[in-house]
Amino acid sequence: MARKLEELGHFPKLISPQFVRPFVKSNKNDFVDAEAICEAASRPSMRFVQPRTESQQAMRALHRVRESTVQDKVKTTNQMHAFLLEFGISVPRGAAVISRLSTLLEDSSLPLYLSQLLLKLQQHYHYLVEQIKDLESQLKRKLDEDEVGQRLLSIPCVGTLTASTISTEIGDGKQYASSRDFAAATGLVPRQYSTGGRTTLLGISKRATKDPNFVGSVCQVFIQKLEHQSGKLADWVRELLCRKSNFVVTCALANKLARIASGTDGATANLRSIKAEIHQFKQSFIWFCEY
Numbered sequence: 001m002a003r004k005l006e007e008l009g010h011f012p013k014l015i016s017p018q019f020v021r022p023f024v025k026s027n028k029n030d031f032v033d034a035e036a037i038c039e040a041a042s043r044p045s046m047r048f049v050q051p052r053t054e055s056q057q058a059m060r061a062l063h064r065v066r067e068s069t070v071q072d073k074v075k076t077t078n079q080m081h082a083f084l085l086e087f088g089i090s091v092p093r094g095a096a097v098i099s100r101l102s103t104l105l106e107d108s109s110l111p112l113y114l115s116q117l118l119l120k121l122q123q124h125y126h127y128l129v130e131q132i133k134d135l136e137s138q139l140k141r142k143l144d145e146d147e148v149g150q151r152l153l154s155i156p157c158v159g160t161l162t163a164s165t166i167s168t169e170i171g172d173g174k175q176y177a178s179s180r181d182f183a184a185a186t187g188l189v190p191r192q193y194s195t196g197g198r199t200t201l202l203g204i205s206k207r208a209t210k211d212p213n214f215v216g217s218v219c220q221v222f223i224q225k226l227e228h229q230s231g232k233l234a235d236w237v238r239e240l241l242c243r244k245s246n247f248v249v250t251c252a253l254a255n256k257l258a259r260i261a262s263g264t265d266g267a268t269a270n271l272r273s274i275k276a277e278i279h280q281f282k283q284s285f286i287w288f289c290e291y
Contacts, residue, residue, distance in 0.1 A: 002051035014049035015040055052168065059142050060168040063161075066135040073128040080121050083114065098125055139164050155260055156233050157222045157253075166261050182262035188255040204251055219253045 002012040015037065023036035040046055052060065080097050084090075089108055091097045101122055105115050143149040143164050152163035169186075176182040183189065190201040222229065223246065226237060233253075240249045 003054070006051070012051065013041060014051060015046065016049060019046065055142065055146065056168045059139065059146075059164055062135055062139050062142065063165060063168065066132060066139070069128055069131050069135065073125060073132065076121055076125045076128065080118055080125075083118065087114070098122055136160070143167070152261055155257060156231070157219055157257055158261070170262060176262060179259035179262040183255045183258040186258055188251060188258055219250050219257065222253065223250055 002014060005012040020033075020036050020040045023039040024032055025036075026032060077094060077097055080101070081091060081093055084097065084104065087108070087110060089104060089110075091100055091104070101118060105118065110118075140160050143153075143160055146164075146167055148170070149163045149167045152158050152166055153160070158166070170176075170182065176185065187204065190204060193200045193202055223237065223241075226234060226241075229237075237249060237253060240252060244252070
């Protein structure tokens with residue numbers, strides 16, 4: 001809808017429902033909802049959501065289908081593990097039950113219908129694995145056509161899944177005044193509960209995206225394999241680990257990479273060039289006044 005309105009020459013703005021709810025005065029109906037939306041949109045400090053492009057929305061749909069397929073794969077292995085455990089056969093959780101299923105069926109005296117059922121679940125598991133590979137290949141092809149995604153791939157810890165996730169979340173970056181705002185929007189900052197002039201900072205909030213491919217999750221893998229990493233970023237992480245705990249360093253690294261990621265979009269680069277021109281103009285103006 002927002003894209004169609006933009007084609008007609010309008011400038012639509014999307015508002016999160018949680019910011020509209022405080023302006024609802026009475027019971028819920030269409031008139032009250034419209035009044036609350038207009039009241040919220042008229043606020044000068046209101047934060048709006050940037051509409052996604054068609055390619056970003058399609059990439060987001062691929063991510064959601066892949067996430068549900070991965071969940072189905074985990075459910076299938078857990079179900080097979082539970083069925084075997086009910087008959088006294090204990091195997092490790094995860095994909096181990098798939099690799100050991102043929103041996104288990106030969107050595108155990110399970111009912112015939114249960115063995116057939118487990119084989120069907122095994123076939124379903126392999127089908128889901130192929131579907132996940134196909135979806136990931138589609139994501140890679142979509143990412144090859146995305147200019148922002150290609151720049152994101154140059155950042156450490158960022159792979160195909162992470163780059164496509166950030167690309168769909170950040171959009172064109174116009175809704176963020178700075179890279180610091182993007183890092184805060186992802187939840188990589190302490191939750192604040194201040195009052196009476198007393199600042200109280202709590203732990204890292206859970207406002208960030210729950211996608212396991214997001215920056216915060218892949219930073220944990222980077223730190224776990226730090227002995228195989230090299231470069232300025234790895235040296236900075238090693239120096240920080242000497243003074244801070246593992247979790248603090250993970251959040252610091254994720255915040256750093258999120259700020260780098262927000263600077264890869266064209267809008268932020270254009271904003272930086274404008275700021276540089278303004279700074280140069282100010283310096284020239286000061287020199288002219290002094291002269």
